[in-house]
Amino acid sequence: MTSRLDLMPWIIEGLKTSGGRVHFIEIAKHIWSRHKSELERSGDFFYKWQYEMRWAGDQLVRDKKMKKNGSSGIWELT
Numbered sequence: 001m002t003s004r005l006d007l008m009p010w011i012i013e014g015l016k017t018s019g020g021r022v023h024f025i026e027i028a029k030h031i032w033s034r035h036k037s038e039l040e041r042s043g044d045f046f047y048k049w050q051y052e053m054r055w056a057g058d059q060l061v062r063d064k065k066m067k068k069n070g071s072s073g074i075w076e077l078t
Contacts (some may be wrong), residue, residue: 002045004052004059010035011056012077015066021076024068028053 014030015022028050032039039046057075060066067076 002042004056007031007049007053007056008060011053011060011075012065015075015077021074023073024054024057024075025073027075 010031011027013034014027017030018026031049031053039049042049045052057066057068061068064078067078068074069076
């Protein structure tokens with residue numbers, strides 16, 4: 001785990017587990033609960049993974065795999 005792109009499958013996994021639509025904080029909780037040890041071993045990336053998760057979400061939007069409602073924080077599979 002070294003880049004935000006590595007987080008993209010975990011975001012999709014979190015969305016699918018949550019029924020396809022959820023607040024991004026719940027996705028962060030999902031990632032932490034299932035990938036904590038990988039994140040803890042990721043060096044400096046550990047200190048910024050939630051920030052990088054948001055950028056990975058933007059990439060998923062550009063790839064038309066997800067949409068985001070910025071005002072509510074809801075992320076949704078397309």
